[in-house]
Amino acid sequence: xxxxxxxxxxxxxxxxxxxxxxxxxxxxxxGLFWYQQHAGxxxxxxxxxxxxxxxxxxxxxxxxxxxxxxxYLLLKELQMKDSASYLCAVMDSNYxxxxxxxxKLIIKP
Amino acid sequence: IAGITQAPTSxxxxxxxxxxLRCTQDMRHNAMYWYRQDLGLxxxxxxxSNTAGTTGKGEVPDGYSVSRANTDDFPLTLASAVPSQTxxxxxxxSPGLNNExxxxxxxxxxxx
Numbered sequence: 001x002x003x004x005x006x007x008x009x010x011x012x013x014x015x016x017x018x019x020x021x022x023x024x025x026x027x028x029x030x031g032l033f034w035y036q037q038h039a040g041x042x043x044x045x046x047x048x049x050x051x052x053x054x055x056x057x058x059x060x061x062x063x064x065x066x067x068x069x070x071x072y073l074l075l076k077e078l079q080m081k082d083s084a085s086y087l088c089a090v091m092d093s094n095y096x097x098x099x100x101x102x103x104k105l106i107i108k109p
Numbered sequence: 110i111a112g113i114t115q116a117p118t119s120x121x122x123x124x125x126x127x128x129x130l131r132c133t134q135d136m137r138h139n140a141m142y143w144y145r146q147d148l149g150l151x152x153x154x155x156x157x158s159n160t161a162g163t164t165g166k167g168e169v170p171d172g173y174s175v176s177r178a179n180t181d182d183f184p185l186t187l188a189s190a191v192p193s194q195t196x197x198x199x200x201x202x203s204p205g206l207n208n209e210x211x212x213x214x215x216x217x218x219x220x221x
Binding site: 095 | 149153154157167199206207210213214
């Protein structure tokens with residue numbers, strides 16, 4: 001079966017760095033997406049990785065290792081507004097997104 | 110309108126009633142999707158449409174139907190609602206199959 005695993009909840013301090021991990025097993029691979037979802041709102045796109053390596057976009061970076069079925073999202077210089085759920089999703093061989101349950105990130109002052 | 114809109118924002122529905130959730134996008138995206146989001150679970154795909162005139166079944170299609178008469182609109186119909194269909198429903202669109210998806214604001218549906 002297809003499976004996406006990520007931690008349920010993480011806590012970090014304002015100004016610090018946090019890494020959110022995602023492991024996956026899917027039928028085929030056409031890229032991995034990270035989305036941010038604030039409580040009561042829609043998911044919004046953060047990053048896309050299809051090749052191995054690190055993609056950096058401002059305070060956010062995303063890493064992919066296809067051989068290990070592993071990705072992480074790195075958030076630097078954490079701000080209170082980064083408190084949200086972070087969703088990992090893999091596009092399978094049918095170009096459909098398989099979603100993890102999300103990681104709720106709590107930022108403390 | 111700009112982006113993707115959904116209506117209604119929320120709805121309380123008696124079991125057995127028929128309900129259509131509306132979704133409209135003005136980005137001329139080819140692909141559109143309907144997901145449901147339940148606590149503790151990832152987004153689950155209900156139905157999708159790769160282009161106007163075509164639709165397909167996702168992971169959890171039972172009890173739901175869709176149509177795609179034109180590029181902009183992708184309504185989701187619950188023929189006879191049941192309490193297990195209580196959820197938050199998100200419509201999304203993307204320019205093509207392997208592009209990022211853009212989400213509407215969601216519809217919170219409660220079936221009693």
